[in-house]
Every structure is written in structure tokens, then in C-alpha cells.
Amino acid sequence: MLKNVFGIAGTALNAQTIRLNTTASNLANAGSISGLEEEAYRAKRPVFRALVDQSDLNAGFSSLGGVKVNEIVDTEEPVRKVHDPGNPEANEEGYIFLSNVNEATEMIEMVAASRSFQNNVEVVNTAKQLMMRTLDITKA
Amino acid sequence: MKLFENPFGIHEQAVSVRNKRMELIAANIANADTPHFKARDLDFKKILASSDPAPMAATNVRHFGTGETEDPSGLVYRVPYNSSVDGNTVEIAVEQAKYGQAAADYQATLQFLENRISGIRKSLRGE
Numbered sequence: 554m555l556k557n558v559f560g561i562a563g564t565a566l567n568a569q570t571i572r573l574n575t576t577a578s579n580l581a582n583a584g585s586i587s588g589l590e591e592e593a594y595r596a597k598r599p600v601f602r603a604l605v606d607q608s609d610l611n612a613g614f615s616s617l618g619g620v621k622v623n624e625i626v627d628t629e630e631p632v633r634k635v636h637d638p639g640n641p642e643a644n645e646e647g648y649i650f651l652s653n654v655n656e657a658t659e660m661i662e663m664v665a666a667s668r669s670f671q672n673n674v675e676v677v678n679t680a681k682q683l684m685m686r687t688l689d690i691t692k693a
Numbered sequence: 694m695k696l697f698e699n700p701f702g703i704h705e706q707a708v709s710v711r712n713k714r715m716e717l718i719a720a721n722i723a724n725a726d727t728p729h730f731k732a733r734d735l736d737f738k739k740i741l742a743s744s745d746p747a748p749m750a751a752t753n754v755r756h757f758g759t760g761e762t763e764d765p766s767g768l769v770y771r772v773p774y775n776s777s778v779d780g781n782t783v784e785i786a787v788e789q790a791k792y793g794q795a796a797a798d799y800q801a802t803l804q805f806l807e808n809r810i811s812g813i814r815k816s817l818r819g820e
Contacts (some may be wrong), residue, residue, distance in 0.1 A: 554712060555712055555715065557716045558715055558716055558719040558766070561716065561719045561720050561723050562719055562722075562723060564723060565722070565723030565724070568726075569726075572726075600728070601724070601726055601727040601728070602727060603720075603724050603727050603730050604742060614712075616763075617717065618717070618720030618723070618724075618761075619720065619723050619724075620723045620724050620726075620727055628767075662740070665726070665731070668726055669726055669785075670709065670721050672724060672725065672785060672789065673722060676719050676722055676723075676792065679792065679793075679796050682796075683796060683799050683800065683803075686800065686803055687803060690806055690807055690810065691810070
């Protein structure tokens with residue numbers, strides 16, 4: 554049924570929104586600093602997975618064929634280490650650790666997520682028009 | 694013409710096949726950023742061949758069967774024009790074009806159905 558198209562596009566809109574949210578979080582924390590290397594902020598990325606199993610239906614997703622965010626992972630790039638003894642967060646050796654967020658990459662992620670979002674909005678629009686025309690069939 | 698026995702002819706099944714295709718392409722677009730996702734599509738020709746109401750009967754062991762004995766669901770994987778590093782075979786521009794085409798096909802089937810309905814109306818009114 555055409556209503557499955559709405560369900561599928563809906564899961565994608567949801568997934569892309571989560572992607573936009575992680576990008577916003579990464580950009581917001583681009584300037585975060587920490588005195589400990591392991592506590593420095595690392596850019597987050599959602600990992601998408603297709604909804605193909607019955608278990609996904611049981612988990613509350615309405616339609617197979619859609620997409621979900623399987624997990625959110627930290628990126629592997631090393632955090633930047635800066636010598637700044639005057640900083641209140643600096644460790645005994647005078648170092649602070651900056652986040653590993655690359656602003657340019659995040660901007661690209663943001664544009665890509667927003668484009669994918671728009672694609673799925675178009676899918677919904679077209680399906681809606683077709684559904685309205687199908688309802689009008691009795692007026693022929 | 695069997696207008697009242699089978700008023701909608703092949704278009705009744707066609708509309709559900711068109712529906713299924715819209716669904717599949719929507720799923721491809723939804724998974725445009727999913728790693729290892731393989732884009733799928735429906736082969737209308739295969740479905741039409743498998744719904745052939747009168748296939749030639751092989752009445753002798755030496756007869757060859759006719760028609761394809763392929764999967765009647767008509768599900769096929771899309772062969773991408775370019776490969777991608779993450780194993781995803783969705784090419785968004787291709788899917789957008791196919792989605793537009795599928796929508797037009799759906800509307801064509803709807804138009805056929807509308808014509809059948811208005812035909813029945815006219816014959817019932819006897820004008």
C-alpha cells in the first residue's frame with residue numbers, strides 16, 4: 554500500500570534528523586577542552602542500518618524497508634594536544650586537550666543530512682499526491 | 694468485451710505492482726546513506742510473464758517449457774553505475790528519476806482505471 558511509503562520515508566526523516574542533531578552537537582562542542590585526553594570531546598557519527606528483519610517490526614517500526622540509527626560512534630581521529638599552562642583546565646604538565654571535531658567535515662555532514670531529508674520529504678509529497686488521486690478515482 | 698465480468702482487467706493487478714515499486718524505490722531513497730545497503734527494484738516484465746494466464750503446456754517429456762521460470766515476485770537488485778566505498782548501491786539521482794517514473798506509471802494505471810469506471814457509468818446511464 555502507498556501508506557508504507559509514508560512509513561518508510563518517515564523512518565528516513567527520523568534518521569536524518571538524528572544525524573543533524575549529532576552534527577549540531579559536534580559543532581557546539583568544537584571548542585570544548587579537557588584536562589584529560591580520554592575525556593576530550595570526540596565527534597559523534599550515527600551508523601544507519603536498513604530495517605529488514607521481523608525483529609525490527611517487533612521493536613515497533615511500522616514498515617520494513619526503512620532505516621534506523623543502529624548506533625552512534627565516536628570518530629577515531631586523535632584529539633589535539635595544546636600547551637596552555639594558564640588555562641584552569643590544564644594538567645600538571647600544562648597541557649589541555651581539544652576536541653577532534655573538524656568543522657569543515659561537520660558542515661558537509663550537515664548539508665548531506667539536510668539534502669537527504671529533503672529527498673524523503675519529496676517522496677512523501679509525491680506519495681501524498683498519488684494517494685489523493687487514487688481517492689478521486691470514484692469521481693471519474 | 695467483458696466489461697462487467699472483469700471490469701478493471703489487468704489494471705487491478707497493475708496498480709498493486711505499481712504500488713510495490715513505489716514502496717521499493719522509497720526504501721532505496723530512505724537508505725541512501727546506509728552502509729552495505731543494496732538497492733532493489735521490480736522487473737515489470739518478469740511479473741507480467743509469470744502472470745501469463747495460458748502458458749504453453751509441456752505434454753511430452755521432449756517438450757521444452759516456455760517462458761521464464763524466474764522468481765515471480767520480480768524482485769531484482771539494481772546494478773549501480775559506480776561503486777561506492779561503503780558498499781551502498783543507491784545512487785540518489787537514479788532513484789529520484791526512477792521514483793518520478795514510477796509515479797507517472799502509477800498515474801497512467803489510475804487513468805486507465807478511471808476510464809474503465811467512466812465507461813461503465815456511461816453504459817449504465819444509457820445516454
